[in-house]
Amino acid sequence: MTEFSEWFHNILEEAEIIDQRYPVKGMHVWMPHGFRIRKNTLNILKRILDRDHEEVLFPLLVPEDELAKEAIHVKGFEDEVYWVTHGGLSKLQRKLALRPTSETVMYPMFALWVRSHTDLPMRFYQIVNTFRYETKHTRPLIRVREITTFKEAHTIHATADEAEEQVERAIEIYREFFDSLGIPYLITKRPPWDKFPGSDYTMAFDTLMPDGKTLQIGTVHNLGQTFARTFEIKFENPEGEHEYVHQTCYGLSDRVIASVIAVHGDESGLCLPPEVAAHQVVIVPVIFKKAADEVMEACRDLRDSLGDAGFRVHLDDRDLRAGRKYYEWEMRGVPLRVEIGPRDLENNSAVISRRDTGEKITADLDGIQDTLRDLMNDILENLRNRAWERMESEIREAGTIEEARNIIEEKRGIISFMWCGDEECGMDVEEKVRVDILGIQEGGSGKCMNCGRDAPYRAYLARTY
Ligand SMILES: Nc1ncnc2c1ncn2[C@@H]1O[C@H](COS(=O)(=O)NC(=O)[C@@H](N)CS)[C@@H](O)[C@H]1O
Ligand SMILES: [Mg+2]
Ligand SMILES: [Zn+2]
Numbered sequence: 001m002t003e004f005s006e007w008f009h010n011i012l013e014e015a016e017i018i019d020q021r022y023p024v025k026g027m028h029v030w031m032p033h034g035f036r037i038r039k040n041t042l043n044i045l046k047r048i049l050d051r052d053h054e055e056v057l058f059p060l061l062v063p064e065d066e067l068a069k070e071a072i073h074v075k076g077f078e079d080e081v082y083w084v085t086h087g088g089l090s091k092l093q094r095k096l097a098l099r100p101t102s103e104t105v106m107y108p109m110f111a112l113w114v115r116s117h118t119d120l121p122m123r124f125y126q127i128v129n130t131f132r133y134e135t136k137h138t139r140p141l142i143r144v145r146e147i148t149t150f151k152e153a154h155t156i157h158a159t160a161d162e163a164e165e166q167v168e169r170a171i172e173i174y175r176e177f178f179d180s181l182g183i184p185y186l187i188t189k190r191p192p193w194d195k196f197p198g199s200d201y202t203m204a205f206d207t208l209m210p211d212g213k214t215l216q217i218g219t220v221h222n223l224g225q226t227f228a229r230t231f232e233i234k235f236e237n238p239e240g241e242h243e244y245v246h247q248t249c250y251g252l253s254d255r256v257i258a259s260v261i262a263v264h265g266d267e268s269g270l271c272l273p274p275e276v277a278a279h280q281v282v283i284v285p286v287i288f289k290k291a292a293d294e295v296m297e298a299c300r301d302l303r304d305s306l307g308d309a310g311f312r313v314h315l316d317d318r319d320l321r322a323g324r325k326y327y328e329w330e331m332r333g334v335p336l337r338v339e340i341g342p343r344d345l346e347n348n349s350a351v352i353s354r355r356d357t358g359e360k361i362t363a364d365l366d367g368i369q370d371t372l373r374d375l376m377n378d379i380l381e382n383l384r385n386r387a388w389e390r391m392e393s394e395i396r397e398a399g400t401i402e403e404a405r406n407i408i409e410e411k412r413g414i415i416s417f418m419w420c421g422d423e424e425c426g427m428d429v430e431e432k433v434r435v436d437i438l439g440i441q442e443g444g445s446g447k448c449m450n451c452g453r454d455a456p457y458r459a460y461l462a463r464t465y
Contacts, residue, residue, distance in 0.1 A: 004211035005139070008262060012140055015270050015332050017261070026138040026145025033332065036278035038149060038257055042127060044180050044275055045151060045252070048173055053123040053153060058105045060128070061096040066104045070230045073103060076197020080132040098131040103198070103223075103249065106154055107231040114245060116236045117158050121166070125153035141258035142215065142465055151252045156245045158235060163222055163246035167203060170220040170250040174205055177252075178217070182273050182384035183207055183259050184391040185217065186414065188439025188460055191426055196249075200224040206438055206462070207259050208391040212412025214438060214462040217259050220250040263387050270333025271355055273383055274376035279314040281306060281372060282329045284322060286341030298340050302350070302365065309369050330355060335379050336372060340365075356382050395460075401450060404433045404461060414438070414462045418455035420448035426459075435463045 012018055017034030030038060046055070061084060068074045082098040085091060099105050106124070114120070130150040134143050153170065157163045171187060178185050185205040195202040199221040206214040227233070228244035237243050264271040274280045285299045296317065303315040314334075316325050322339075329337055337353040344350050350368060352361045356379050363371045394413035398404035404415050415433075419426065419440065426437050429450045437459055444458035 004209065004262070007210075007265070008258075009140065011261065011265060011269055011331075017257075018140055020140050024145070026134060026143075028140055028144065028146075028148075030148065033278055034257075037260075037272065037276050040276040040278070041181070041257060041260070042149070042151075045177055046127075048176055049125050049151075049153065053125045053155075056124045056126050057128070058099075058102055058109070058126060060099055062099055062105050063096060064094050066108055067097045069104065070198050070227060073198035073227075077101075077132075080134065082131045082133055099128075100132045101130055101150070101249075101251065102126070102128075102152055102154070103227055107227050107233060110154075110156060110245075111231050111233045114156060114233055114235050117238060120156055120158045120235060120245065121162060122156040123153065123166075124155070125151060127151045139465070141254045141261075144254060147253045149252075149254045149257070152249060153251070154247065154249045156233070156247055158237070158243070158245065160224070160246050163224070163248050166248045167220050167222050170248065171203060174218045174220070174250070174252070177256075178205065178207075179384065180273070180275055180380075181256070181260050182380055182387055183217065183256075183263055184384075184388040186214070186391070186395070186438065186460060188441055190219075190439045191437050192423065193427075194436075194439075196221040198223065198226050200226070204439055206460075206464070207263060208394055208414060208462075209259070209262050209465070210265075212394065212463065213465055214414060215255055215259060215262075215465045217255045218250070218252045221248060223247040223249060264383050265333075268355075269331030271383065272333035272335060273380045274335045275380065277312070277333060277335050279312050279329075279332075279334050280376060281311050281313045281336045281338055282325075282334045283313065283315045283338045283340070284325050284329075285315075285317060286322060286339050286344075288342055291342040291345060294345055295340055295342060298345055298365075302338065302340065302368070306369065306372070311369075311372065326353075336375055338368075338372075354379060356386075398449060398461075401429070401432050404429075404449070408433060408435055408461070408463065412463055414460055416458055416460050417449040418444055418446040419457045419459035420451055420453040420455050421457050422448075422451070422453070425451045425453075429459075429461070433461055435461050438462055438464070 016031045019029040022029050077100045080100050084096040130147045134145055155166050185207050190202040190204050201222050203220040205218040207217050209215050225244045233245045234242045283299050285295050306313040335355050339351045348365050349362050352363050396407050398415045398417045440457040440459045446455050448455040
C-alpha cells in the first residue's frame with residue numbers, strides 16, 4: 001500500500017476486474033470477475049431505488065441545440081462533450097453529442113410527459129454509459145472518459161419544498177447504499193463555485209482513499225426551476241394555472257466500485273463485502289491419499305447445499321497446491337474460505353477462514369449455513385467499522401492557515417475548519433493551503449480560520465481526485 005495508485009492498477013489487472021489495454025484512452029473492458037462485482041453492486045442499488053423510482057432508458061445521442069439550451073449547463077460541459085458528426089459517409093445536418101449526463105436528453109421529453117399536478121412527483125433513474133472528454137489525468141474507474149456505470153436519477157416535483165425533501169431522500173438512499181458497501185463518507189454542501197452546472201446547489205459524498213486524497217463518490221443536485229424554464233416543463237395546478245416544476249437529480253458512477261476496492265483492499269489484494277463478492281464462499285478440499293474420494297464427496301455436497309441455500313459458492317477442485325489456491329482467493333477478496341480434510345470428515349466439521357481478519361474457525365457441518373451467514377454479517381460490520389474509524393482518524397481540525405498547511409503537508413487527509421462562507425475568503429484559503437474546499441456543513445459557530453469574521457459553517461479541505 002506504499003504507492004496506492006500502483007497497488008490499485010495492479011489489483012485491477014491481477015484480480016481481472018477490468019482490462020486497461022483497450023486502445024481508447026479512458027475506456028476499459030469489464031472482465032468477467034469485475035463484471036460480477038459490478039452486477040452485485042448494482043443489484044443492491046436497484047433494490048433501493050426500485051422502492052419508489054421507475055427505471056427508464058433514454059437515447060445516448062443529444063441534438064446540439066438541445067444540449068446548448070441551458071447556458072450555464074452547457075458551459076460546464078462544453079469542453080468535455082464528444083460529438084458525432086457523420087452518419088456513414090454523409091455529414092449530419094446537426095451534429096449529435098454523446099450524453100455527458102442526461103438532463104438535456106430527458107428534459108425535452110419530460111416537457112411532453114408532465115401535464116397535471118396529479119402526474120407528480122415523478123422519480124426516474126437509468127444506469128447507462130456516459131462520455132466525458134476528461135482532460136485531467138484519467139484513472140481506471142476513478143476518472144474515465146466512458147463512465148460505464150453511470151446511475152443518474154432525475155425527479156420532478158410540484159413545489160420547492162418537495163424538491164428539497166427529495167434531496168434529503170436521495171441523501172438517505174446514498175447513505176443506505178454506501179453503508180451496505182461499508183464505504184465511509186463525508187457529506188457536505190459543495191461551495192457555489194463547485195456545484196453542478198445549472199443547479200441551485202450540490203450535496204456531495206466524499207470518501208477518503210488510502211493515499212489521503214478524497215474521491216467524490218456521489219452527488220445530489222437541487223435543480224430548482226432552472227431546467228424547467230429552459231425546457232418548458234410545466235404542470236396544471238389544482239387551481240388550473242400552469243406552473244414550472246421543481247427538479248432534482250443525483251448520480252453515482254464507476255467510482256463506487258473503485259472505492260469498494262480501494263477502501264477495503266489490503267496487502268493481500270481485494271477484501272470484498274459479502275454482498276458484492278463474486279463468490280461469498282470458496283470451498284478448498286484438503287486432499288491426502290487417504291480418504292480423498294470421501295473428502296471430494298463432502299465438498300461437493302457442501303457446494304450443492306450452500307448453492308441451494310442461495311450462497312454464491314465456488315468449489316475449487318483444481319489440481320493445485322492448497323497454498324496457491326489460498327493466495328488466489330484471498331487476492332480476489334473472497335470473504336470466506338471453507339476447508340474440509342480427512343480429519344474434518346471424522347469430526348463432521350470444516351475449517352472456515354475469514355478474509356477480513358484471517359481468523360480460522362472450526363464449525364460443525366450441520367448448521368454451517370447459519371455460521372456462514374453470521375460470519376458474512378460480521379465481515380460487513382467489521383469492514384464498515386474499520387473504514388469509518390480510519391477515515392475519522394484522518395479528519396483533523398485546523399485553527400490557523402499554518403496548522404492547515406502543516407497537516408496537509410505531513411498527513412494529507414481531511415481538514416475541518418470554521419469558515420465565514422464568503423467566496424473571496426474561501427478562494428483565499430484554497431490558495432494559501434493549496435487544496436480544495438470540499439464543502440460545508442451548516443450549524444457551526446466561532447470565528448473564521450482565515451479572516452476572523454463570524455463563521456456559521458464548518459468547512460472541509462482536502463486534496464481531491
Ligand atoms: N470522469 C468520471 N469518471 C468517473 N466518475 C465520474 C466522472 N465524472 C463524474 N463522475 C461521478 O459521477 C457523479 C455524478 O456526476 S455529476 O456531474 O456530479 N452529476 C451529474 O452528472 C448529475 N446529472 C447527477 S446524475 C459524480 O459525483 C462522480 O462521482
Ligand atoms: Mg468532471
Ligand atoms: Zn473568512
